[in-house]
Amino acid sequence: MRITIIGSGNVATHLGAAFKNAGHHIVQVYSRDIQNASILAYHIRAEAINELAEINPDTDLFIISVKDDAIGGLAKELGKYGKLIAHTSGATSLDELSQFTTKAGVFYPLQTFSKTKEVNFNTVPLCIEGTDEQTTRLLEELALSISQNVYRVDSEKRKILHLAAVFACNFPNYLYYAAGSILDKHGLDFNMLRPLILETAEKMMDHLPQNVQTGPAVRNDEKTMAGHMKLLGNSADLQQVYALLSQLIIKMDK
Amino acid sequence: MRITIIGSGNVATHLGAAFKNAGHHIVQVYSRDIQNASILAYHIRAEAINELAEINPDTDLFIISVKDDAIGGLAKELGKYGKLIAHTSGATSLDELSQFTTKAGVFYPLQTFSKTKEVNFNTVPLCIEGTDEQTTRLLEELALSISQNVYRVDSEKRKILHLAAVFACNFPNYLYYAAGSILDKHGLDFNMLRPLILETAEKMMDHLPQNVQTGPAVRNDEKTMAGHMKLLGNSADLQQVYALLSQLIIKMDK
Known part of the structure; x- marks a missing residue:
């Protein structure tokens, strides 16, 4: 899959590396701080950007991994490309995305991440939700490409x-x-x-x-x-x- | 060393096994409940007893691993044999033993034990204290025969x-x-x-x-x-x- 990573924090860093290791293509890494974007982008061979205007729409998935209260604003901006958008938050409903796009999902890793400690993604429980069966299955397949522990979990249970x-x-x-x-x-x-x-x-x-x-x-x-x-x-x-x-x-x- | 184990709970069980594996001779296992004494004694090839009158004084060390409030009473009974007595409690002072014998010590494993889970003793921190340098060194050597993490710790720090x-x-x-x-x-x-x-x-x-x-x-x-x-x-x-x-x-x- 072609994946664009929105965010450069702990989850974005580890998830980006896991996707890259599984053979996916990371198109861009977006962060408000270009230095943070560049560090992660360098490791996973992606382009670093710090302006949403620079978004390359030629991607299959925007994965938003930022602070909970910034998810909605970013989804609003990204919705116009008509691509699948997923967030990685435990506490945020799918609605927060689905109001801005028809194809939305959640990709929540039930794990704690620190930048300085490598994580074996293979055992990380990944909690998947999607607006429809096709989206859910797509995210599920993506999840299975990096972990053996993949669960379907709705927003309330998450x-x-x-x-x-x-x-x-x-x-x-x-x-x-x-x-x-x-x-x-x-x-x-x-x-x-x-x-x-x-x-x-x-x-x-x-x-x-x-x-x-x-x-x-x-x-x-x-x-x-x-x-x-x-x-x-x-x-x-x-x-x-x-x-x-x-x-x-x-x-x-x- | 010839070691007599007083108690048959979690700590007694794991410590007894570690001593046995390190080549020490376990003389007896005492417990008020003969069935508990027997189970542990069977595993570490020792004699099971449930009466203090049956204590075999031909031992180098009584190691008391029972509930904190029972330590003093047992030390009082065992003191008459003039052998080294040690307890394994974190919360109990050395005084609790040294009032009944001149050679007393503490052998406190800073670890949690459950009977159904094996513990690699090699990394368990063992906190040693003794009434005198010779006793401390003896217990230290015993500790080093089962673990690499041996510390001298006085009663207050323990x-x-x-x-x-x-x-x-x-x-x-x-x-x-x-x-x-x-x-x-x-x-x-x-x-x-x-x-x-x-x-x-x-x-x-x-x-x-x-x-x-x-x-x-x-x-x-x-x-x-x-x-x-x-x-x-x-x-x-x-x-x-x-x-x-x-x-x-x-x-x-x-």
Whole structure:
């Protein structure tokens, strides 16, 4: 497929590379910042542009991978070319595109991306939606060219997945940060926690969390929890986190 | 070394197996429940006992791996043999043992263990403490026979590590559960989140969490956060978690 990438952030970068590696032709990379567009365009052999007037209409797909509140405005501009337009957002409805074009879709990778870390796209769940069966199937085929985990997910369910992803990814990452800040204050190295962080996640690959919950809260070990609250005495924020999550672990369905 | 294992829970089970694999001789496994003692003893070719009167004093080390509040009582009973006694608890001081024996230590694996999941002990951080240099060195050597990550950590710092581990392991596991329960309510499969959970943790192996925080809160994307709070409308608990952690992510040091 001939693909035009709108955006140059984390998702655009990784998706662009995955498409290129799968043999697709990346026509252009658009970003408001020409430097960002150029970096990505260089890696995936595409033309970099920073003006929508420079869009080459000779493409099969515009894939919009920008901040949620910028999607609509870009779709409005791109709609006039009559080509398939897809966005990659978990939280944005298909409607946001389909009001501007008859052929619209969603290509949402349920994964976290950082520019400095390579991702094996082969296992990334790709959530696909389209305005009609033909569009959906086209995006599905594109998805299958880069990943084995392709799902059809409508806008409502995609929002649920996006919400769950905040709990499964963004919040744990914050807790890693909190753990690191506790160690920092006492001159201990974050490195000591790394095997534990990895094992906790690896356990999820073939277990359900309710079956492997460990720690003082699930044992209702009040003495240890009280000791921890005391150690957190200089951080009202972390005390709040500790108290809330411990209380919810105590009452979780095991 | 000749090692007697007091306890038959997750830590006792994995530690016993690691010692056995490293060529140590496990003399006995004690548990109040003879069936639990027998299962572990069978796997590591030891004698199972459920009465302290049956303790064989012909051993080099009693390693106590039981609930925190049972450690003192067992140490009191075992002290009379004049052998080295160590516990494996993150939250318990060395004093809890050293009041009953002159040779005491701590052998705290900073890892989460479940009976049904094998652990590669080689990377497990082992935190060692002893009443004197000779004892510390002995436990250190024992630790090095099963892991490359051996640290000397005093009781105060060990408590800090244990607290940080709650944030790095127990709380993320609860959040995985919360994510799964959100999916469940909408007929979506936990399996879809597994690659995301793993990638989030794998990112920690060579990044710091403050450098790779993603999600609506770190972007201060109020519209998405408001949408998520609304989707959580039927769970006041998860709304509380969402609001608190989002607020802390917004103000974290990036």
